[in-house]
Amino acid sequence: MKYKHLFFDLDHTLWDFERNSSESLTEIYHNSSLTDHGVSSMELFIQSFLDINTRLWDDFDKGKLHHSYIRENRFKMVFAELGIACPPNHVEIGESYLNTLPTKKHLLEGALNALEYARSAGYRMHIVTNGFNDIQAKKISSSGISHFFENVITFESANAKKPDPGIFAYALQTANASTGECIMIGDNWVADIMGAKQFGLDTIYYNPAGLKFDDQPTYDIRRLEELMMIL
Incomplete structure (x- = not known):
């Protein structure tokens, strides 16, 4: 793994x-x-x-x-x-x-299956978000996915927001992890993918629209079920 x-x-x-x-x-x-x-x-x-x-x-x-x-x-x-x-x-x-x-509780198609697969495979999972502490905590609770995540890192707790390297440094410190052990999964090219890549993390770009950019993520997926073929 x-x-x-x-x-x-x-x-x-x-x-x-x-x-x-x-x-x-x-x-x-x-x-x-x-x-x-x-x-x-x-x-x-x-x-x-x-x-x-x-x-x-x-x-x-x-x-x-x-x-x-x-x-x-x-x-x-x-x-x-x-x-x-x-x-x-x-x-x-x-x-x-x-x-x-x-x-509201709706998750994107394939999200729950991907999370259940990752948990069964032994991955340690965390949220890294530019949202507010209280709002994001309620979303995670309402959608029934709190138990999947060890940590929820927000811009408020990290005092930095994606793509700032500070939030990724805080996430690694919180998870007690090194860059080579981690991969960032997100839909936002600038905040999630370029931010994580510039910090030195591998990336999975959730890209249902098939957008193209000059740079490349480590992986590019259209559907969340594809995570099961990568992880």
């Missing part, structure tokens, strides 16, 4: 962010009566949020903005993009999203 430690990203790699977000936003759309505020299409509301949220998190990964900016502004930006006056309860909408989202 070449590796002893598996470092997994959480959102978009194991935890189905799009599906869980869409469920949460559907509830918010109805519970907050957004039609009364001029939001005529739930589908447009959800798609606008997902697009804006992705752009904001990409900017966060690149160090262009702070976490708090995302929380404070993403729904304002959604309403602006939809050409609608920001509702007076937009702060409550943001809080409702943060409270509802982590309670």
Whole structure:
């Protein structure tokens, strides 16, 4: 067995962010009566949020903005993009999203099988995420995968975020591991793959869309079940 430690990203790699977000936003759309505020299409509301949220998190990964900016502004930006006056309860909408989202349990296809296989094969598993401590802990608990992981390393606990080498150094220290024993598994090319590679870790790029870049990961997979052929 070449590796002893598996470092997994959480959102978009194991935890189905799009599906869980869409469920949460559907509830918010109805519970907050957004039609009364001029939001005529739930589908447009959800798609606008997902697009804006992705752009904001990409900017966060690149160090262009702070976490708090995302929380404070993403729904304002959604309403602006939809050409609608920001509702007076937009702060409550943001809080409702943060409270509802982590309670959702959907994992990406193949995630549970891959985790069960890795555990049965004797791998030690850890989460390395740029998310918040409280939110990520709730997501992991809600989706029933807490028992797979020895450690959950967040940007808050590491005081560094992917792709910063500091979070990978903290992850190795926490796991009491060396670089050659570890492999990073994630969907984000910049944060997960380039960050880990530049730190000296092997990488598995979960790449369902088949994206191409100038550089190469150690492994490139379309489906999480492919992990069982690598590990």
